[in-house]
Amino acid sequence: MNEKKIIAGEIAKIQKENSENGKYVVEVKSFYQGNEYYYFVYQDYNDVRLVGTPPNSIGKFGGDTDNWEWPRHTGDFSIFRVYADKNGNPAEYAQDNVPLKPKHFLPVSLKGVQEGDFAMILGYPGRTNRWMPAGGINQNVKFAYPAWVEASKTGMDAMKKFMDQDQAVKLNYASKYSQVANYWKNRQGMIDALTLHKTAESKAKDEAKFDKWANKAANKAEYGDVIKTINEFYASTNEKARHDNYLMGMLRSSAIAALPNTIGSGLEVYTAGDEARRNAILPRLKSAIDAGYEKIYMPLEEQVLIDELNLYAKKAGNIAPYIAELAAKNNGDFTAYVKESVKNSIFASAERLNNYLENPNAEILANDPLYKLSSALLNRYRQVDPSWKTQDDKFEGAYRKYVAGVLASNPKGKFYPDANSTLRLTYGSIKGLPQDPRNDADKNFYTTLKGTIAKYKKGDEEFDLPQRLMDLYNNKDYGRYADKKGYLPVNFLSDNDITGGNSGSPVINGNGELIGLAFDGNIEAMAGDVIFDHKLQRTISVDIRYVLFIIDKFAGATNIIDELKIVE
Structure with a gap:
């Protein structure tokens, strides 16, 4: 029996032993490229109902133009309510289900944020590749991502030509165009950031040191061919990566x-x-x-x-x-x-x-x-070429040994596993960027409704705004959600470490109170899935006070406000 079948069998046993006959969902996840495994036990509530969302002109304000950018003025949030049976247990949808009353829910802070304040985020980040070898980074920067970018831009340019000529076509293709544009911008940002930071060169130096350790007499049998095998794999798949990304770009567009x-x-x-x-x-x-x-x-x-x-x-x-x-x-x-x-x-x-x-x-x-x-x-x-599977298997084995070897060669080192859609915590602080003339705020760690209004373009798909929001601004009718300095906050920055999958994750202060919702990052640190940049990487979050303002003052949904525990 091969290794993968043995692992799959053990995972099935663990899931069966811990699910309590289906009461819980048990997930077994690989960490450190298969060198460690942990299992997670969840109780899933499937009756989850949409309560409300802001209009697109608030929730996606700035569109593709502002995506990955700062300053940002986006009210990106939605509200759901979880329902359970009368005893608080998970249940499939039924009219007599009742709103879940959890043992604890986050108090919501109206105290605002200041630069240097503690901030932590709990969420389920999808994937990172912080352990990616130098060859993989080079493959992405020189072969895969340029093809992705070029194929995406080719499709976008052709779409836009017709979208600009016909409003109905523009509406019908807006979502598709946005999806292609999002990854186009992401991949170009990755190329730029990884090149600027010379990430591949830095990783190659680390791998050269590891290779010396791996080829010492005591380690050679286990780790001696690891770097060689990894490098051979990337050298043999570079052109395939280029082809596949051109092809996928066509199929996406x-x-x-x-x-x-x-x-x-x-x-x-x-x-x-x-x-x-x-x-x-x-x-x-x-x-x-x-x-x-x-x-x-x-x-x-x-x-x-x-x-x-x-x-x-x-x-x-x-x-x-x-x-x-x-x-x-x-x-x-x-x-x-x-x-x-x-x-x-x-x-x-x-x-x-x-x-x-x-x-x-x-x-x-x-x-x-x-x-x-x-x-x-x-x-x-x-x-599928049979030789590719052989290559992949050899590479996966070498990659797993490489990570195991790094951990073994530095037992006192502090290493964290890549994100894999399991619950993670990132902690840091509210932290801005150098002052930017595009931001009206006195410090470049937050934005205000004034800045939102300044971007307004009537009839523009990305920068139009509801008249009611502008009326509230003109009347300075912010209710209790204004900052003590008088402005209405919209978004803020922190130096937390997030990635795709974290959108909507709660941002919590040192008192365990909700201060915002994470939804994006800044383009300067686009390489964050591969390397974390402590100087430039930022999380962009919508200030919880703006969320409450939209719910209360804009939408008039005071019944929702009444359900919350608000800390003044």
Whole structure:
């Protein structure tokens, strides 16, 4: 039995032994790259109901322009209520469930924050890679992330051209554009930060020291080949990483790069089936077609696919064989081919697909140009080479030994495991950045409603504001939520260590009182998932006083305020 099966078997035993016949959810998590395991016991409440959210113009104020930026003026929060059965136990949704009354809940502080105040955050950060070897950082900075950035920007530029021309198209593609733009900005920030900090070079020096220790007589048998194996793995996968990111960039940006294959696989089953089989799967197919094409604007999709294919064929290297054939036939320019394919494809619209369902034909489906193109891309995306698994297994073993060796070589050192979606605490303090002329605040660790109003642009998707919020500002009607200096706080900075998954985590002061909700970081420390920068890295949080102001003064939901324990 191999190691992974043994570990999986032990995990299953631990879960069974500690769940109390399903009363608790038991998760066993790997730490330090598989050198240690811990199990977590949860009691999950599934009846969780939305109470309210601020309007988009408050909750996402600043949009993509302000994402990862400071100064920030975003009221990013939402309110949920947990329900239980009458005895306070978890229960599936039922009308007679009642709001949960926990043993403890956080008091909410109106005392505000000052620079240097203690702050801690409890949450469930998703993933960090602080143990990533130098080769992995180099691969990301020089191969993977540049491809991701270029493919994302290519898709964004094509989308924006059509979004700017038609408000309906802009609305339909706003979410997709935002998702692509978010990671585009993130990956470019990672490249810049990791390059600036020379992170790979620093890690390489540490690895060279480790390699000397590893090749001492007492350690050589266990650790001697660790660094060599790690470096060989990255050297052999750099070009694959580049290709995969160009391909994934296309699939993220272009709906018709993936959709024909996704729906077409169902059409194959439908076409080959008898009447009973067809009737059984027809509702699912119609639902998939309706969902897939609901917001599609084909002129935009055409252009995105053309631009992405041109980039992929030119830059990605070991591309899908069928795409390589088409590139050779069309001199690397897919413009005419894609336009002609859309004219002739049943996947060009929901109407054509529904017509096909009336008269299915295996030959038409098999020769459909968009289906063939999409299938080629997805087959390349799903391609698994047996040699890759061998490489991965060798690398994982070496990586685990590397971490084990670092811990063994420095038993008095202080090392922490990467984030893995388990509960973590980060502590620090309220801490600003050097003064910024864009921030009206007297110190650059907080922002105010005045700064929010200063960014207002009527009708702008990112910087429009509700008239009621502006009226409250003009009347200085802040209620009890204003700072003692008279301004209404919006966001603040702290030097806590968070990452994706921490959004919405409570920020707590030294008295155990809620002072804010974490939701973002600053672009200067974009490399935070790989290396923590004590000088530049900041957490951006919405001040709890702004949250309460929006609930109370803006929305008039005083019944929610009455449920809270507020500390003046």
